[in-house]
Every structure is written in structure tokens, then in C-alpha cells.
Amino acid sequence: MNKMFSWVAAAVLFLLVAAPQAAEAQKFGYVDSEFIMGKMPAYAQAQQELNTLSGNWQKDIEAQKKDLDKLYRNYQAEEVVLTEPMKKKRQDEILKKEQDIKAYSNKIFGFEGQLFKKRQELTKPVQDQVFEAIEKVAKKKQLAIVFDKSGDLTMLYTNPVHDYTEFVLEELGLASEERNQPAQKGAVRTVTTPQAPGGEAATEEEPAPARTKQPTRTTPRPATRKN
Structure with missing residues (x-):
């Protein structure tokens, strides 16, 4: 693809x-x-199946490697009591086991191996x-x-x-609720209103508040004394 x-x-x-x-x-x-x-x-299911197959194949390789390690350790433990022909036979067995593991690994995970072919198939x-x-x-x-x-x-x-x-x-019947748009929508950004020198928030082109006419206070006249 x-x-x-x-x-x-x-x-x-x-x-x-x-x-x-x-x-x-x-x-x-x-x-x-x-x-x-x-x-x-369908693609997610194919990937899951491939992961399962790959895991099983990898377990097979790990098991073969453990067998190889066991052969090598046994050879080291018994090397001093083995005759030269027996040593040669053991060494050949270990070498063949190594080659078999490598060949099997390439067959599964190598270029155009079974995993590659299975991926194409799925x-x-x-x-x-x-x-x-x-x-x-x-x-x-x-x-x-x-x-x-x-x-x-x-x-x-x-x-x-x-x-x-x-x-x-x-x-494909998999469309999301948001359809394809000409441009990406950016995140909504909140702009903090700047503070005026007096500490109050200033607003852009905000009309000045109307002045309220203050009520006229009448001072009472002092009482006139009668003679």
C-alpha cells in the first residue's frame, strides 16, 4: 500500500x-x-492473527535454542572424558543444530519468508x-x-x-462524524482582557457609562425668630 x-x-x-x-x-x-x-x-483482525503466528514461531525458535544450549553445556561438561572421534561427533551435532535454527528462522522471518507471505495473504x-x-x-x-x-x-x-x-x-462505511474540512480547526484560544491603569478591565470601544443625575439636596433654612 x-x-x-x-x-x-x-x-x-x-x-x-x-x-x-x-x-x-x-x-x-x-x-x-x-x-x-x-x-x-478486517485489518485489525489480520494484524492480530499475524501477531499470534509470529509469537508462536518465535517460541519454537526459543525452544530450539534452549536445546542447542543444553547440547553445548553437556559437551563442555563431558569434554575431558570424550575421545577425539566422540568430540568430533558432538561438535558436528552442535554445528548442525545451529545451522538448523538459523535456516528455520530465515524460513519464517526472512525476506519473503512465511510471515511475509502470510502478511500478504491476510x-x-x-x-x-x-x-x-x-x-x-x-x-x-x-x-x-x-x-x-x-x-x-x-x-x-x-x-x-x-x-x-x-x-x-x-x-468504506467508516466515516467519522466530522467530515473532511478545507482547513484544520485550531484550538479555541481565550484572550485575557488587559487591565486598565485603574485596575479595572478595559473593553474595546466600550461606550462610557451614562452619567446619572444626582438628586439635588435642599438645605433647610434656619427658623426665623419672631420678635
Whole structure:
């Protein structure tokens, strides 16, 4: 899956360098195949089965190594009483055991070994399903080229407006509640209101409070004495 679109990526890079106008006329997008496959239950089940098989094979190798270690320790303990032919026979047994373990390990975990073949067997149906969904989205959205963000091509910057990962997940019936958006939503930032010199919070263009007319205080006149 990682190399699914590598040849397409090389072609696009050539267009961007050699024919900028032609490249601009093409509508393109990108997806994250690893993210998509990580959302698929079938892929998770395949990975779990692979982990179980790998663990069992590793246990077999560890058991063989213990047998080898036992042969070697027995040889060391009895070496002084063994004749030269017996020593040679024991040494050959140890050497053959080492070679058998190495061959078995390569058969299981080596290049194109049983684990590699089993991984292809279990994940290929999932990869094919993802590829078919990508192809459907590309046709619906009229995309001439689709990049794989998790592939070999290093994408230094990606504009979310060209991200069609959610559309592929929707095609697979795995879409999240938040649909594909032109841009990523940033975190909500709370800006603290600056303090005014008097200690009160200042507000931007806040109208001055209306002045309340103070009631007029009437001073009582002193009583006039009658003569």
C-alpha cells in the first residue's frame, strides 16, 4: 500500500517542474492509506492473527535454542572424558543444530519468508478494498492524481483542502462524524482582557457609562425668630 502511488508521484513531480500550466489544470488530492487501514476491523483482525503466528514461531525458535544450549553445556561438561572421534561427533551435532535454527528462522522471518507471505495473504484483500474505495472517490471527485501520504513520497506540506481521506472512509462505511474540512480547526484560544491603569478591565470601544443625575439636596433654612 505504501508504494501504491509512488509511480504517480514521480509523474506529478515531473509535471510540476516541466509543465506547470499543465499541472495546474489537473485536479489532484491525497489520502493517508495507513490511517484508513487502521480504521478497518478486517485489518485489525489480520494484524492480530499475524501477531499470534509470529509469537508462536518465535517460541519454537526459543525452544530450539534452549536445546542447542543444553547440547553445548553437556559437551563442555563431558569434554575431558570424550575421545577425539566422540568430540568430533558432538561438535558436528552442535554445528548442525545451529545451522538448523538459523535456516528455520530465515524460513519464517526472512525476506519473503512465511510471515511475509502470510502478511500478504491476510492484508491484500483489505488493501484491494481500500484501493477500490480510493478509485471510486477519485472518479466522483474527478481527481486526475491521488497521492498516498503514508507512501514513499515525502510530503513536506499538505493543504487539508486536498485531503480526501475522510471521503474514502465514507466510501468504506467508516466515516467519522466530522467530515473532511478545507482547513484544520485550531484550538479555541481565550484572550485575557488587559487591565486598565485603574485596575479595572478595559473593553474595546466600550461606550462610557451614562452619567446619572444626582438628586439635588435642599438645605433647610434656619427658623426665623419672631420678635
